[in-house]
Amino acid sequence: MAIVLPKTRKGENSRAAILNAALDLFRERGYEATTMRAIADLAGVSLGGSYHYFPSKEHLVLEFYRHTHELHLVAIAPLLAREKDLGSRLRGTVRAVVITCEPFHAVAGSIFSTVANPSSPLNPFGGAARPLREEVVALYAEVVKGSDARIPADIAEMLPLTLWLYQMAILYFWIFDRSPGRLRTLEVIDETTELIVRLLGLANLPVLRSSRKRILGLVRSVAGGSIA
Amino acid sequence: MAIVLPKTRKGENSRAAILNAALDLFRERGYEATTMRAIADLAGVSLGGSYHYFPSKEHLVLEFYRHTHELHLVAIAPLLAREKDLGSRLRGTVRAVVITCEPFHAVAGSIFSTVANPSSPLNPFGGAARPLREEVVALYAEVVKGSDARIPADIAEMLPLTLWLYQMAILYFWIFDRSPGRLRTLEVIDETTELIVRLLGLANLPVLRSSRKRILGLVRSVAGGSIA
DNA sequence: GTCTATAACCGGATAGAC
């Protein structure tokens, strides 16, 4: 059921060829319009052969996730090393997500929907996606931790997961965005990240104490049941 | 591409038979496990024949939407007529959504994912779903308007749409909920509706003025571009 | 044991005769 790793040099080549072919074709024609037969053809393997490495077409998508995630990490490394302001770190990180994914904008819709299915092995809330999800959550933990913002412990505990969810919402907005250069998404990112930082600053207000506790309890309970 | 309405008595029967067969089988086996062949069989028509009324398997789902929406309206009518407290109205309305949808819980996952695809004609943000979406938004407008809560005009303007979106989030949570009697979802509804009412009450605080403006601007801009 | 190929299966969708 899981993705099989090749044991030989030859196998490695085949696997890479299939993956590259898939990514190219996805980019070029979209997810649905890309047939497994076309992928196999372009990769120079037989149709059945590609199923030796990837148990389903969907699983090729998971690989694409990992691919973009790694590009993303590289893209933001300098920022995270240099910048201390939480707002800037957050804005830069989320902007980098959509910029990294831009070549796949046309495919992203089908992918998102495929993956939104709770019974899909790739559902971001599910078990198979867990390793990658945890990497992304850890990234947001670092975005927060490496900043000079002082976040109360109870908030800091749930913040990375919440930011991961926030990133998913941004991606869904981005999928619909038809504006040139995806400018609207970038604007929304700027607005929302600033808002998040501002609300974090307000969280210590006495009037907000009860709401804060309530929200955190909610996040904790929702996260505990669905994800852990 | 749209759903064809039958012109004859015989056609009406066929259409109804197909729809009933589909809803029964969806309930019984789930969406994916129900084949168009099985639906046609049970309805007593040929496979090709069912495509005369419903252009795709997905379109059978749209019908299911309308069905549950109408059940929902009926279910909450007494509450909306009687109750004046905003929190109670909201809680009752959203609780009724998940209770109405309960018989389809097993199917809901596939349906949600099908519908999440931006290029699907059934996407809730898209054009085809607009009439139904506007009905639901109007319903939430009434939930707010019929209450004794005094909501500032700028908030009242965006609130119904926001509550519609909130309802969708609850439904997505509900899909994952495996707790007996879907108790966790009901708890989350109680928690979140209370939170919403509380935050609405706080919106007039001077410290929150700028965030409030920012949030409303955001909602307006996002809604304007994606939906209107 | 690791890889690859061929042939088939299954189910959504369509064409076109009646």
Place this chain on the structure above:
DNA sequence: GTCTATCCGGTTATAGAC
């Protein structure tokens, strides 16, 4: 408006090749 026959694409069974 209904049928039969067919396409198309994801997936699987399985036999062989290294």
